[in-house]
Amino acid sequence: xxxxxxxxxxxxxxxxxxxxxxxxxxxxxxxxxxxxxxxxxxxxxxxxxxxxxxxxxxxxxxxxxxxxxxxxxxxxxxxxxxxxxxxxxxxxxxxxxxxxxxxxxxxxxxxxxxxxxxxxxxxxxxxxxxxxxxxxxxxxxxxxxxxxxxxxxxxxxxxxxxxxxxxxxxxxxxxxxxxxxxxxxxxxxxxxxxxxxxxxxxxxxxxxxxxxxxxxxxxxxxxxxxxxxxxxxxxxxxxxxxxxxxxxxxxxxxxxxxxxxxxxxxxxxxxxxxxxxxxxxxxxxxxxxxxxxxxxxxxxxxxxxxxxxxxxxxxxxxxxxxxxxxxxxxxxxxxxxxxxxxxxxxxxxxxxxxxxxxxxxxxxxxxxxxxxxxxxxxxxxxxxxxxxxxxxxxxxxxxxxxxxxxxxxxxxx
Amino acid sequence: xxxxxxxxxxxxxxxxxxxxxxxxxxxxxxxxxxxxxxxxxxxxxxxxxxxxxxxxxxxxxxxxxxxxxxxxxxxxxxxxxxxxxxxxxxxxxxxxxx
Numbered sequence: 234x235x236x237x238x239x240x241x242x243x244x245x246x247x248x249x250x251x252x253x254x255x256x257x258x259x260x261x262x263x264x265x266x267x268x269x270x271x272x273x274x275x276x277x278x279x280x281x282x283x284x285x286x287x288x289x290x291x292x293x294x295x296x297x298x299x300x301x302x303x304x305x306x307x308x309x310x311x312x313x314x315x316x317x318x319x320x321x322x323x324x325x326x327x328x329x330x331x332x333x334x335x336x337x338x339x340x341x342x343x344x345x346x347x348x349x350x351x352x353x354x355x356x357x358x359x360x361x362x363x364x365x366x367x368x369x370x371x372x373x374x375x376x377x378x379x380x381x382x383x384x385x386x387x388x389x390x391x392x393x394x395x396x397x398x399x400x401x402x403x404x405x406x407x408x409x410x411x412x413x414x415x416x417x418x419x420x421x422x423x424x425x426x427x428x429x430x431x432x433x434x435x436x437x438x439x440x441x442x443x444x445x446x447x448x449x450x451x452x453x454x455x456x457x458x459x460x461x462x463x464x465x466x467x468x469x470x471x472x473x474x475x476x477x478x479x480x481x482x483x484x485x486x487x488x489x490x491x492x493x494x495x496x497x498x499x500x501x502x503x504x505x506x507x508x509x510x511x512x513x514x515x516x517x518x519x520x521x522x523x524x525x526x527x528x529x530x531x532x533x534x535x536x537x538x539x540x541x542x543x544x545x546x547x548x549x550x551x552x553x554x555x556x557x558x559x560x561x562x563x564x565x566x567x568x569x570x571x572x573x574x575x576x577x578x579x580x581x582x583x584x585x586x587x588x589x590x591x592x593x594x595x596x597x598x599x600x601x602x603x604x605x606x607x608x609x610x611x612x613x614x615x616x617x618x619x620x621x622x623x624x625x626x627x628x629x630x631x632x633x634x635x636x637x638x639x640x641x642x643x644x645x646x
Numbered sequence: 647x648x649x650x651x652x653x654x655x656x657x658x659x660x661x662x663x664x665x666x667x668x669x670x671x672x673x674x675x676x677x678x679x680x681x682x683x684x685x686x687x688x689x690x691x692x693x694x695x696x697x698x699x700x701x702x703x704x705x706x707x708x709x710x711x712x713x714x715x716x717x718x719x720x721x722x723x724x725x726x727x728x729x730x731x732x733x734x735x736x737x738x739x740x741x742x743x744x
Contacts, residue, residue, distance in 0.1 A: 343656045403655060440655055450659045459649045463660050468652040477655055 261392025363611020516545030
């Protein structure tokens with residue numbers, strides 16, 4: 234790999250440490266010089282809040298740590314702090330994220346660049362503290378950018394990039410990573426120096442300035458139709474404000490790619506694409522998954538390759554905005570697409586599968602698509618099971634049905 | 647022409663005349679004090695101040711003489727009603743408009 238001089242400078246300043254995912258997220262927030270942290274502990278996110286409060290207590294992070302009584306309040310504090318110009322961070326999981334639901338809408342609607350680490354955990358009922366991705370998938374329509382990390386390095390890198398993306402497009406970013414599988418598993422993480430992160434990430438410039446000499450009211454009751462304000466300027470109605478949020482997410486794709494590219498130039502790990510590919514060049518079978526599940530899928534692809542199948546993996550990294558056209562390009566040569574979801578939209582199928590199919594509509598692609606629901610509530614997902622599911626899909630292909638009515642589940646019912 | 651011209655990216659408004667507490671132009675009658683009848687002014691003592699006590703908008707000062715802040719006064723007439731010496735009369739705003 235060719236290395237630029239810039240990269241060599243960054244390399245000298247970096248240090249590799251053995252970190253679990255939660256510490257990687259906390260390090261990412263610290264390196265991003267967050268100014269306000271408000272979070273409420275919940276399994277498996279708790280070490281993120283503990284680590285950040287230690288950073289603040291020890292004087293290693295110049296931030297206000299606000300101890301709150303709930304996740305709803307945590308995000309409310311971040312909302313207020315962000316609108317007055319502070320870089321804010323919060324983290325949660327599962328029921329905590331569900332409890333934030335209302336505030337997730339408020340943050341996105343106010344276009345505040347809050348960054349939230351979601352440590353993916355199953356949601357009740359019944360009670361379960363283990364991993365799946367139902368919590369963040371259930372929040373996909375709140376107007377947040379969603380990034381899914383595949384390993385602990387990506388967690389740290391994604392948190393730092395999240396601020397640069399969020400503060401450029403004024404859309405909040407949720408960095409999602411699998412509970413336990415990443416949050417409590419230690420692996421080597423290259424920690425960039427503060428100096429290099431400072432070069433990458435400029436200070437936060439809020440889109441609004443609160444000034445008593447020039448009073449403004451934000452998030453007032455906004456009527457259906459546009460209205461003329463006190464200065465005679467026609468202002469948005471509710472719908473125009475919501476249009477701008479969609480437009481910002483649409484346009485954020487370019488920013489995400491640019492920021493990922495810049496990150497790569499400085500730190501040697503490029504995130505210029507919204508998904509990563511493993512052996513797609515010659516693959517006619519593509520396994521699609523998000524987060525650490527996609528890493529497991531690469532082992533399944535190894536097994537399938539050994540058995541003579543041309544299998545590859547597409548690991549979806551950015552779920553919102555959904556990279557429709559790029560996905561179509563990456564999938565156009567495949568004749569079988571097997572999507573594994575650690576979530577389900579009850580009554581239909583896994584969310585990733587629905588959206589892959591919607592992206593393919595009208596593209597001319599004629600691939601068979603199969604969907605498997607796996608790993609809910611911490612159920613172990615074995616590479617062998619994924620490989621077997623692909624082989625089962627290969628035999629069902631012969632029936633000529635492109636799109637099944639419902640997904641299959643890998644469980645023991 | 648669409649609403650982009652306002653350049654807002656979230657719900658935002660600025661105060662206009664009559665907003666953020668200022669009454670603006672909609673008051674129909676304003677209180678006028680005759681200091682020859684008003685107790686504090688007449689006696690040069692801090693006494694009475696019932697108008698100050700009852701004003702729901704707190705626009706009447708507890709001073710000698712009593713003063714009414716017309717920028718915020720809504721013209722509700724409570725001061726005129728409670729004044730024991732009938733020192734306050736309500737005068738139609740139209741009389742001041744010319």
